[in-house]
Amino acid sequence: MPILRSAFISLSRNQTMRRFLENSAVGRRMSSRFVAGKDLSDALRVAKAVNDQGMAVTLDSLGESVSTEAEAMEAAEIYQQLLEQIAALKLNANISVKLTQMGLEQSPELAEQIAESLVKHAHATGNFVRIDMEDSTLTQATLNIVRRLNARPDLHGSIGVVIQAYLYRSQADIEQLIADGIRVRLCKGAYKEPAEVAFPSKADVDQNFVRLSKLLLESRIYHGIASHDEAMIEAAKAFAGKNGIDPSRFEFQMLYGVRRDLQRKLVKEGYNVRVYIPFGQEWYPYFMRRLAERPANVLFLAKNFFRS
Numbered sequence: 001m002p003i004l005r006s007a008f009i010s011l012s013r014n015q016t017m018r019r020f021l022e023n024s025a026v027g028r029r030m031s032s033r034f035v036a037g038k039d040l041s042d043a044l045r046v047a048k049a050v051n052d053q054g055m056a057v058t059l060d061s062l063g064e065s066v067s068t069e070a071e072a073m074e075a076a077e078i079y080q081q082l083l084e085q086i087a088a089l090k091l092n093a094n095i096s097v098k099l100t101q102m103g104l105e106q107s108p109e110l111a112e113q114i115a116e117s118l119v120k121h122a123h124a125t126g127n128f129v130r131i132d133m134e135d136s137t138l139t140q141a142t143l144n145i146v147r148r149l150n151a152r153p154d155l156h157g158s159i160g161v162v163i164q165a166y167l168y169r170s171q172a173d174i175e176q177l178i179a180d181g182i183r184v185r186l187c188k189g190a191y192k193e194p195a196e197v198a199f200p201s202k203a204d205v206d207q208n209f210v211r212l213s214k215l216l217l218e219s220r221i222y223h224g225i226a227s228h229d230e231a232m233i234e235a236a237k238a239f240a241g242k243n244g245i246d247p248s249r250f251e252f253q254m255l256y257g258v259r260r261d262l263q264r265k266l267v268k269e270g271y272n273v274r275v276y277i278p279f280g281q282e283w284y285p286y287f288m289r290r291l292a293e294r295p296a297n298v299l300f301l302a303k304n305f306f307r308s
């Protein structure tokens, strides 16, 4: 793993730096490139603006790894409010949820109960819950919960999950999820993983991403291809075109603030695009992972910071 990527991923776990940046005006200003704002109202305002540009959104209330049940319930309440507001404002939006924020590491039962209540709410309002994927120690527990909830006739189709192309296990997971009729978001993977579980080289991750995209595209289920990498996007477009898969049968997904030019280009070409919009107080680990993906972002942020 390149040194800078590794350094930013380590920094994402540094509590002193986190406390300092999350509570400082400097930190908040830096993060605004990738984070919609602190409050739910910020997220809804940005979601509407993105919808107005012809793109769907998925909303992420930032936070991960809570330590008490009360914190998990508090995090869940924000998502319940989001689902209500999305319906009331008729936004083209769903929600993205991390199970560690719902208490997965303390009590898988609690995380499952909270996920169930969110999926019930989503089902009742014609919406959808995407469960984000975290590090590989949580992959199996996350998939178990998603598959159990999706198997319930009253929740079927209202929950989906994320698969990371860097993990060796992902092809088998995708085959299982397709057999279950579960919607998948495919991404490369954002965590620091050992070579025992994940491809260490970018070329192998990219090759696997293309292979897995093809499995998803030909499955007749509506999946999301989440990448800013033009080679990944071109490969998906070419495969779909060659196999008569209409653009309405899948979507591209990208992060708020990343490759806005490419997002607009895809919309113009007639593809479905969904933008992942994070908001909230706890933006630090998310922000550091974005810097890890592209350390040149530090220069970009610094230039804009001093310019404005």
Ligand SMILES: Cc1cc2nc3c(=O)[nH]c(=O)nc-3n(C[C@H](O)[C@H](O)[C@H](O)COP(=O)(O)OP(=O)(O)OC[C@H]3O[C@@H](n4cnc5c(N)ncnc54)[C@H](O)[C@@H]3O)c2cc1C
Residues within 6 Å of the ligand: 131, 132, 133, 134, 162, 164, 187, 188, 189, 190, 191, 226, 227, 228, 229, 230, 232, 253, 254, 255, 258, 259, 275, 276, 289, 290, 291, 293, 294, 297
């Ligand atoms: C909608 C969405 C949801 C995601 N959900 C998850 C999840 O649940 N779990 C998980 O592990 N990961 C998740 N990720 C992150 C993902 O795993 C990658 O870390 C991230 O998308 C970067 O990979 P890439 O495919 O864009 O390709 P890369 O090879 O990393 O990047 C290709 C090109 O994209 C551009 N780019 C990429 N990242 C950035 C950036 N931060 N800033 C500016 N330019 C950039 C650069 O031009 C770069 O050269 C998600 C990503 C997206 C888009």
